[in-house]
Amino acid sequence: xxxxxxxxxxxxxxxxxxxxxxxxxxxxxxxxxxxxxxxxxxxxxxxxxxxxxxxxxxxxxxxxxxxxxxxxxxxxxxxxxxxxxxxxxxxxxxxxxxxxxxxxxxxxxxxxxxxxxxxxxxxxxxxxxxxxxxxxxxxxxxxxxxxxxxxxxxxxxxxxxxxxxxxxxxxxxxxxxxxxxxxxxxxxxxxxxxxxxxxxxxxxxxxxxxxxxxxxxxxxxxxxxxxxxxxxxxxxxxxxxxxxxxx
Amino acid sequence: xxxxxxxxxxxxxxxxxxxxxxxxxxxxxxxxxxxxxxxxxxxxxxxxxxxxxxxxxxxxxxxxxxxxxxxxxxxxxxxxxxxxxxxxxxxxxxxxxxxxxxxxxxxxxxxxxxxxxxxxxxxxxxxxxxxxxxxxxxxxxxxxxxxxxxxxxxxxxxxxxxxxxxxxxxxxxxxxxxxxxxxxxxxxxxxxxxxxxxxxxxxxxxxxxxxxxxxxxxxxxxxxxxxxxxxxxxxxxxxxxxxxxxx
DNA sequence: CGTTATATTGATCATCTTCAATGAGTGTGG
DNA sequence: CCACACTCATTGAAGATGATCAATATAACG
Numbered sequence: 001x002x003x004x005x006x007x008x009x010x011x012x013x014x015x016x017x018x019x020x021x022x023x024x025x026x027x028x029x030x031x032x033x034x035x036x037x038x039x040x041x042x043x044x045x046x047x048x049x050x051x052x053x054x055x056x057x058x059x060x061x062x063x064x065x066x067x068x069x070x071x072x073x074x075x076x077x078x079x080x081x082x083x084x085x086x087x088x089x090x091x092x093x094x095x096x097x098x099x100x101x102x103x104x105x106x107x108x109x110x111x112x113x114x115x116x117x118x119x120x121x122x123x124x125x126x127x128x129x130x131x132x133x134x135x136x137x138x139x140x141x142x143x144x145x146x147x148x149x150x151x152x153x154x155x156x157x158x159x160x161x162x163x164x165x166x167x168x169x170x171x172x173x174x175x176x177x178x179x180x181x182x183x184x185x186x187x188x189x190x191x192x193x194x195x196x197x198x199x200x201x202x203x204x205x206x207x208x209x210x211x212x213x214x215x216x217x218x219x220x221x222x223x224x225x226x227x228x229x230x231x232x233x234x235x236x237x238x239x240x241x242x243x244x245x246x247x
Numbered sequence: 248x249x250x251x252x253x254x255x256x257x258x259x260x261x262x263x264x265x266x267x268x269x270x271x272x273x274x275x276x277x278x279x280x281x282x283x284x285x286x287x288x289x290x291x292x293x294x295x296x297x298x299x300x301x302x303x304x305x306x307x308x309x310x311x312x313x314x315x316x317x318x319x320x321x322x323x324x325x326x327x328x329x330x331x332x333x334x335x336x337x338x339x340x341x342x343x344x345x346x347x348x349x350x351x352x353x354x355x356x357x358x359x360x361x362x363x364x365x366x367x368x369x370x371x372x373x374x375x376x377x378x379x380x381x382x383x384x385x386x387x388x389x390x391x392x393x394x395x396x397x398x399x400x401x402x403x404x405x406x407x408x409x410x411x412x413x414x415x416x417x418x419x420x421x422x423x424x425x426x427x428x429x430x431x432x433x434x435x436x437x438x439x440x441x442x443x444x445x446x447x448x449x450x451x452x453x454x455x456x457x458x459x460x461x462x463x464x465x466x467x468x469x470x471x472x473x474x475x476x477x478x479x480x481x482x483x484x485x486x487x488x489x490x491x492x493x494x
Numbered sequence: 495c496g497t498t499a500t501a502t503t504g505a506t507c508a509t510c511t512t513c514a515a516t517g518a519g520t521g522t523g524g
Numbered sequence: 525c526c527a528c529a530c531t532c533a534t535t536g537a538a539g540a541t542g543a544t545c546a547a548t549a550t551a552a553c554g
Contacts, residue, residue: 049484050484066390068390068391068393068394070394070398070399070480071480072398072399072480074398074399075398076393076394076397076398078390078393078394079390090383090386090387093376093379093380093383094380094383094384094387094487096484096487098387098390098391098484098485098487099390122372125369125372128375129340132340132379132382133340133341135379135382135383135386136337136340136341136382137341138386139337139382139385139386139389140337140341140345142386142389142390142393143313143315143325143345143346143389144315144345145393146315146323146325146389146392146393146396147315147317147323147325149393149396149397149441150323150396150440150441151317151319151321151322151323151441152317152319152321153541153542154541154542185499185500185501186500186501186502187499187500187501193397194396194397194398195542195543196542196543196544197500197501198502198503198542198543198544198545199541199542199543201501201502201503202502202503202542204501205502217551233317233318233319237296237297237343237345238345240341240343240345400509400510401509401510432531432532432533433532433533433534434532434533442510442511443510443511443512444532444533445510445511445512445513445534445535446509446510446511448533448534448535449510449534449535451533452534464519495553495554496553496554497552497553497554498551498552498553498554499550499551499552499553500549500550500551500552501548501549501550501551502547502548502549502550503546503547503548503549504545504546504547504548505544505545505546506543506544506545507542507543507544507545508541508542508543508544509540509541509542509543510539510540510541510542511538511539511540511541512537512538512539512540513536513537513538513539514535514536514537515534515535515536516533516534516535516536517532517533517534517535518531518532518533518534519530519531519532519533520529520530520531520532521528521529521530521531522527522528522529522530523526523527523528523529524525524526524527524528
């Protein structure tokens with residue numbers, strides 16, 4: 001574990017800047033925030049159900065997923081997190097974790113002690129409010145996923161998931177020319193969509209042959225944004241992303 | 248709209264007391280909180296997608312549900328709220344609502360202005376933290392619903408929903424002798440579970456004939472808590488209810 | 495270059511949907 | 525007090541989306 005006083009803090013600042021304008025004092029406080037960075041390989045558990053962590057973590061690079069496992073051993077991916085996200089922010093106020101969080105690609109994570117976050121929120125209420133807001137945005141995404149999984153057919157579910165990732169990655173500058181890296185296996189798409197891997201494969205083939213996506217390795221290109229949006233019944237309101245961040 | 252300076256405030260105090268011990272100063276602040284009570288009939292919209300409310304509401308009596316509608320007109324119930332809940336607390340920090348909230352029984356609601364809540368959170372950070380925590384608990388429930396709808400069969404989904412409502416109602420004193428009022432139509436259970444009303448009916452019959460529930464009007468009795476818990480793969484961890492509240 | 499993970503294909507099966515009709519319960523007004 | 529209307533619950537039959545099982549092809553990786 002190496003102490004890095006730069007990239008992770010800068011990224012955190014950029015994240016909050018996308019929510020509201022920081023004062024120089026607030027910015028300095030964030031710059032002084034002790035963050036321990038750590039590299040983690042693919043498919044490693046970061047935290048799991050029942051844990052009582054004393055810290056949160058921030059994603060600098062890579063993707064993680066939140067998941068729960070049913071008594072029958074079936075896994076539901078609840079959320080996919082991308083650089084800039086703080087997947088277990090909830091642990092600040094909920095003692096016991098009710099979820100597992102794992103890496104789905106190699107990740108660079110920044111760990112921040114709860115004590116430091118409490119202090120930060122206390123001294124700079126606007127930062128506290130922004131972090132609260134952050135948890136609310138993620139809750140909003142859970143709600144949309146509920147609609148997606150509860151009411152849409154497999155084809156739309158997968159299209160919707162692709163649309164969401166596209167926009168969220170765009171908001172952090174990871175999309176170029178309608179193309180982005182989506183380093184997620186079909187089995188993971190399946191667990192995130194509540195369908196089987198076999199069926200995901202068939203749906204992806206349909207999406208390709210309908211011209212909604214084209215893939216090369218794990219690169220996805222979206223030739224016609226309007227069309228896939230329609231197929232996925234995608235309306236980005238629920239992401240609560242500022243327009244500016246998508247320009 | 249009548250101004251009531253008693254019941255709603257008391258209930259809010261009781262709610263927060265279940266999270267942490269209030270100081271007398273905090274309690275007084277809550278007692279002084281202006282709350283406008285309002286009675287609303289069944290099946291009325293309270294707020295809807297796109298609204299930008301300047302207030303939150305607190306449920307004193309009755310049930311409400313949060314729902315979203317797909318482009319194809321299918322409705323997903325995202326959450327069911329019971330007395331003591333603040334269903335749209337998120338609007339404090341997210342300008343535009345991404346959900347609809349409606350009554351599913353006649354309700355007595357208490358409206359609290361955002362401005363007053365901001366002030367309260369500012370002056371009494373522990374109350375702010377408790378409200379933040381409240382939104383996190385609801386997010387946790389969304390996550391469990393995702394697992395429920397994404398990975399479990401219809402029988403388990405309905406059993407799980409019944410278990411959850413039972414415990415949440417118990418926590419606010421609305422369960423007696425394993426019996427409680429669940430004033431929800433089968434169509435609503437269907438929309439909450441991602442199955443059709445017809446199938447809900449069949450599942451309920453199965454639950455009855457398996458001895459997991461018995462119903463009389465909208466009263467549900469659970470003869471064997473262990474058994475239905477198992478059928479629904481129900482583990483109350485995700486509700487983050489203190490043990491004391493269920494004793 | 496062998497080994498493992500991931501993607502793809504085919505065939506059969508089942509849960510749940512859809513459609514359509516009937517029955518029961520609740521409330522209202524004449 | 526009954527008739528009517530309305531909502532909600534229940535039943536039956538047929539159909540479809542997606543699951544399951546099993547095998548193979550392809551890609552990734554040390």
